[in-house]
Amino acid sequence: MLTIANLSITFTQYDQGLRRKQLAVISDLDLSVQAGELVAVVGASGSGKSLLAHALLGILPANAQLTGTMEFQGAPLTPERCQALRGSAIALVPQSVGYLDPLMTVGRQVQRVGQLNGLPAGPAKTLMKRTFNRYDLPAQTPRRYPFQLSGGMARRVLVSTAVVTQADLVIADEPTPGLHPDVVTETLNHLRELAQAGRGVILITHDIDAALQVADRVAVFYAGTTVEIAAAQDFGTGNLRHPYTQALWRSLPQNEFVAVSGNQPSPENLPPGCLFSDRCPQVTTECHQARPEFRFVRQGWVRCIHAES
Amino acid sequence: MLKAEGLWFRYGTHLPWVVREQTLATAPGDVLGLMAPSGYGKTTLGKLLAGYLIPSQGRITLDAQPLPSRGYCPVQIVFQNPELAVNPRWRIDRILREGHPPQLQYLDALGIHSSWMSRYPHELSGGELQRIAIARVLNRHTRYLIADEMTAMLDANTQALIWQVVSAFAQQSGVGIIAISHDQPLLNRICQPQAMIRLNRDQSLKYAPKPTV
Numbered sequence: 001m002l003t004i005a006n007l008s009i010t011f012t013q014y015d016q017g018l019r020r021k022q023l024a025v026i027s028d029l030d031l032s033v034q035a036g037e038l039v040a041v042v043g044a045s046g047s048g049k050s051l052l053a054h055a056l057l058g059i060l061p062a063n064a065q066l067t068g069t070m071e072f073q074g075a076p077l078t079p080e081r082c083q084a085l086r087g088s089a090i091a092l093v094p095q096s097v098g099y100l101d102p103l104m105t106v107g108r109q110v111q112r113v114g115q116l117n118g119l120p121a122g123p124a125k126t127l128m129k130r131t132f133n134r135y136d137l138p139a140q141t142p143r144r145y146p147f148q149l150s151g152g153m154a155r156r157v158l159v160s161t162a163v164v165t166q167a168d169l170v171i172a173d174e175p176t177p178g179l180h181p182d183v184v185t186e187t188l189n190h191l192r193e194l195a196q197a198g199r200g201v202i203l204i205t206h207d208i209d210a211a212l213q214v215a216d217r218v219a220v221f222y223a224g225t226t227v228e229i230a231a232a233q234d235f236g237t238g239n240l241r242h243p244y245t246q247a248l249w250r251s252l253p254q255n256e257f258v259a260v261s262g263n264q265p266s267p268e269n270l271p272p273g274c275l276f277s278d279r280c281p282q283v284t285t286e287c288h289q290a291r292p293e294f295r296f297v298r299q300g301w302v303r304c305i306h307a308e309s
Numbered sequence: 310m311l312k313a314e315g316l317w318f319r320y321g322t323h324l325p326w327v328v329r330e331q332t333l334a335t336a337p338g339d340v341l342g343l344m345a346p347s348g349y350g351k352t353t354l355g356k357l358l359a360g361y362l363i364p365s366q367g368r369i370t371l372d373a374q375p376l377p378s379r380g381y382c383p384v385q386i387v388f389q390n391p392e393l394a395v396n397p398r399w400r401i402d403r404i405l406r407e408g409h410p411p412q413l414q415y416l417d418a419l420g421i422h423s424s425w426m427s428r429y430p431h432e433l434s435g436g437e438l439q440r441i442a443i444a445r446v447l448n449r450h451t452r453y454l455i456a457d458e459m460t461a462m463l464d465a466n467t468q469a470l471i472w473q474v475v476s477a478f479a480q481q482s483g484v485g486i487i488a489i490s491h492d493q494p495l496l497n498r499i500c501q502p503q504a505m506i507r508l509n510r511d512q513s514l515k516y517a518p519k520p521t522v
């Protein structure tokens with residue numbers, strides 16, 4: 001359904017001396033999503049996960065240049081096409097109720113999304129009610145304003161905004177931080193149901209634990225690039241291929257809770273070789289030569305020259 | 310000891326109580342974990358303990374004295390979102406220098422890069438800015454630290470790194486920590502089992518873990 005290959009995004013900025021600066025915020029990013037599949041995109045803040053969502057929704061700033069391929073349902077995704085598909089074929093589950101209009105009842109808002117997708121007012125209202133019902137929202141919910149919703153109810157309303165679109169591809173951007181574990185599980189299950197109903201779902205999160213609860217595959221982003229795409233079960237079975245993914249897994253409190261020191265390189269200062277080379281415990285001199293290619297190893301994809309089959 | 314006794318709080322006389330009858334205590338060098346559902350008033354409780362809010366009833370004492378009403382509060386709080394804790398119009402070096410400058414060793418351990426100093430908060434990622442917010446409180450005037458979902462927005466590696474540094478600081482300086490979190494495995498890592506409080510809605514604390522001497 002969605003294929004992204006070698007995507008790069010560069011921002012042109014002017015600094016004080018009016019010198020042009022090129023910031024490579026995303027370089028060599030790869031991702032694919034099938035219909036009926038839930039793919040988690042995992043990485044630290046600044047790894048490019050949210051920018052990917054912005055690119056897919058066609059809301060990158062005007063100073064961004066894209067290269068590489070993005071294809072959706074067999075046709076190239078140009079910024080114009082992204083904008084045309086946004087809210088109909090490609091929909092976002094927003095991060096918080098802050099994205100809703102505070103002055104309009106949530107029932108009207110969700111109904112409006114249905115109408116913007118071509119439904120007449122009556123059927124859009126019915127669909128809104130059916131969706132709220134399906135998510136066990138109390139009967140008076142449509143008349144509530146966003147600020148009147150509890151954390152759990154707000155999550156269900158936000159998922160509803162994507163459900164009424166009938167979108168083929170649903171993107172959920174960090175839907176869970178700071179939520180109670182029960183609400184997290186519920187939110188993730190709703191996303192899982194969307195995939196089971198045949199849609200493609202991208203779950204963007206910094207939380208591996210949450211990702212592994214529901215994802216089929218996990219794409220790990222680092223400094224604007226995809227370092228690994230693994231099946232969810234590869235984490236528990238020790239079948240990980242990239243040293244960064246392995247470090248991320250080890251650093252969970254329920255595992256070893258140890259960290260690799262240092263930071264992602266900044267887009268102004270990317271090294272010529274592997275982007276993880278300054279922190280990698282397995283680094284060798286070859287790692288500094290060139291960016292590792294994306295390779296298929298042990299049924300998954302990895303960008304590390306030393307990953308072995 | 311940091312002690313809260315019989316705390317009640319509401320934002321106005323006609324509004325419902327947000328914090329009801331809470332009593333807790335923690336000692337230097339201890340880590341007290343607090344887990345409770347949203348809407349329970351944990352963040353409000355944290356703000357009361359750090360002197361951001363004044364309790365409607367009850368009292369908070371540090372070594373049997375009330376919290377100072379002026380100057381640097383010895384009880385510091387770090388929230389989930391650093392954007393709200395820093396002045397967006399200041400460069401990072403000014404943000405760090407406000408109050409008590411942090412020790413260099415902690416800046417290094419937190420992975421804070423010297424190139425960040427001339428930037429503004431919006432030019433750093435959330436994880437980078439959170440390290441700045443944390444570095445700011447790692448100084449010898451901080452006696453207690455309230456960590457309110459301090460690493461909930463961060464990836465696992467950054468979370469482990471930050472707790473490594475904060476725990477070492479607390480050990481060395483005899484600083485007590487109250488960690489508010491939804492993450493049971495995290496609390497298992499950073500607290501003693503007897504210093505973990507798990508609450509259901511409508512339950513109040515009335516609990517003082519035994520101080521370790």
Ligand code: SF4
Nearest residue numbers: 274277280287304305
């Ligand atoms: S290419 Fe080298 S530096 Fe990069 S992840 Fe692999 S081993 Fe580490």
